[in-house]
Amino acid sequence: MEEEYISVTELTNHISKVLKRDSNLRKVFVRGEISNFKQYISSGHCYFKLKDENTIIPAVMYYSVASRLKFKPKNGMKVLIRGKxxxxxxxxxxxxxxxxxxxxxxxxxxxAFEQLKIELKELGWFDEAHKKEIPKFPKKVGVVTSPEGAAIRDIITTIKRRWPLCEIILFPSLVQGNMAMNNIVKQIYTADSQFDLDTLIVARGGGSIEDLWSFNERSVAKTIFYCDTPIISAVGHDIDFTIADFVADLRAPTPTAAGELAVPEINEVKDSLNNLNQRANKSINKKQEDNGEKLEKIKDRNLFIYPEMIYEKKAMDLDNLKSRLLSSSNEMIYASKFELDSLKRRLIDCSNKIIYDNNIKLSGLKGSVIFKNPNKIFENKSNKYFELIYKLKYGGDNLIYKKELKLLEYKNSFIFKNPKKLFEDKSGKYLKIKARLEYSSKNLLRDKKEDLKELKDSRIIKNPESILDKKIIYLGKYIDKLTVLDPLLTIKRGYTVSRVNGKVISKSKDLKVDDEVEIEFSDGKVNTKVI
Structure with a gap:
């Protein structure tokens, strides 16, 4: 029997009829998360991907439905959909x-993005106090990005156009996928620690939140925060925001804008230098003219025309000073002589009074007891001495008597007459303490044995495999999530990848006539040519 072949259109129409005849597909209720949302201004139609942990399905919402919405759909939003x-x-x-x-x-x-954003904001990682100033005239700029993306080309073109004096160093890195995070952290650390950079740009092109997620990782944010080199973040487009944007010293809406913020425009710098040079020359000339006028005015003064006038005036001042000094000195000599005479008179008066007073005191001493009867003083002192000896002797005897009585009291006390009784009391207290310690140790040992029995009977000892099974289930879920991001699965679902000379083509305008295009399917590759 000869095989009958049908066209691709006929096959597609047949599949379409089969789906339309299935009543279960004419009215479906689906829950999922929006990704790659885009609304065309011209038509108002919305196109996005609806996904869950394992699968993605394209979705279309026409303007007639979108115009009735009371909210604006966004990437990452979980939604409930009724459709076909x-x-x-x-x-x-x-x-x-x-x-x-x-x-x-x-x-x-x-x-996760919002939670990490709130956490890092509370830690102060977004504060302006931690932001470093971007150098105005850099000599060396580093760029951490993909070496094959449009971002690096835009940055290099912009910097070379604006400030060709600057050296650009590329630190090639993955910017998407499971390995991108560690690669970005490594390249930022390398650029900061091993190269004397003025500024470091961390960049990549736009994409969905999944594509940009490497720049929302905590480790990337931590590396940027503790980096000594000023960092400009240029991740995604103007509407895209990542954690790296908030932590970086400066955010650029696009990679091109990052190049503009990193370096000045050389023509503007030249114009500014020319303006400063002109202003400096004008200022110097003006200063020179003003100083010349001042010099001419100084030359016209009498000081330079008749310099002897200064000497004559100073000579007159000196004569006046000499006259005043002589007059003042005579007055001071007269006043000092008058004051000296007054002091002499006062000194004579005081000395006569002192001599008179001392004579009176001497007469009083001659009439005192110590001169008339010195034996009387000796007798008084002797009596006091013997009285003191008597008191010392009596006090010592009395103290010895009291100490002897205290010693006798100690000898007749209970502790000397019956020391065995004291020993028996202490032994009884010792036995009581020993019994209490033995009782406490037995109770403690019994409690520890019961704790050991409970530990042996616990689930972690009897059935440790249950914990391992739970961890295996979690591991399976994580593997399923990672599988969703596998680009090979995208090809298996019916998508293709087009390349020209090994370069991936994402837009039709990138193709030219006679270009040889390699199209990769899930089961192989096909080469074709643009007509």
Whole structure:
């Protein structure tokens, strides 16, 4: 029997009819997360991907439905959708046509983003106090980005155009995927520690939150925060914000803008230098003219025309001073002589009074007892001495008597007459303390044995495999999430990758006539040519 071949269009139409006849696909209710959302201004139609942990499906929402929404759909938003599934005949892919859309919360990545943003803000990582100033005239600028993306080309072109004196050093890094985070951290650390850079730019092109997620990782933010080199973050487009943007010293909306912020415009610098040079020359000339006028005025003064006038005036001043000094000195000599005579008179009067007073005191001493009867003083002192000896002797005897009585009291005390009784009392207290210690140690040992028995009977000793099984389940879930991001799965779902000379083509305008295009499918590659 001869095989009958049909065209691609006929096959697509047949699949479309099969789906339309299936009543279960004409009215579906789906919950998922929005990704790659885009709304065209001209038509108002919305196109996005609806995804969960394992699968992604294209979705379309026409303007008639979108205009009735009370909120604006965003990437990462969890939604509830009522619609239908049909085949889009142009590319042969099935997609979800939305009839009604309602909000169901934010997606996991957006929740993680907001949580980390709040945490780092509370730590002060976003504060302006930690921001370093970007050098105005850099000699060496580093760039951490993909060596094959458009970002590095835009940055190099912008810097070379604006400030060709600057050296550009590329630190090639992955900017998307599971290994991108560690690669970005390593390259930032290398650029900061091993190269004497003035500024470091961390950049990549735009994309979905999944594509930019490497720049939302805590380790990347920590590396940027503790970097000594000033960093400009240029991740995504103007509407894209990442944690790296908030931590960096300066955010640029695009890689091109990062190049403009990193270096000055050389023509503007030249113009500024020319203006400063002109202003300096004008200022110097003006200063020179003013000083010349001042010099001419000084030359016209009498000081320079008749210099002897200064000497004559100073000579007159000196004569006046001599006259005043002589007059003052005579007055001071007269006043001093008058004051000296007055002091002499006062000194004679005081000395006569002192001599008179001392004579009176001497007469009083001659009439005192110590001169008339010195034996009387000796007798008084002797009596006091013997009285003191008597007191010392009596006090010593009395103290010895009291100490003897105290010693006798000690000899008749209980501790000397019956020391055995004291020993028996102390032994009894010792035995009581010993019994209490033995009782406490037995109770403690019994409690520890019961704790050991509870530990042996616990689930972690009897069934440790249950903990391992739980960890294996978590590991499986993480593997499933990583599998969703595998680019090979995207090809297996019907998508293709087009390349020209090994370079991936994402836009039709990048193709030219006679270009040889290599198209990669899930089961192989096909070469074709643009007509």
């Amino acid at each position: 599934v049909e085949v889009y005949s142009r590319n042969g892919a099935y997609q979800l046509y939305v009839n009604k859309l309602s909000e169901d919360g934010l997606g996991d990545l957006h929740i």
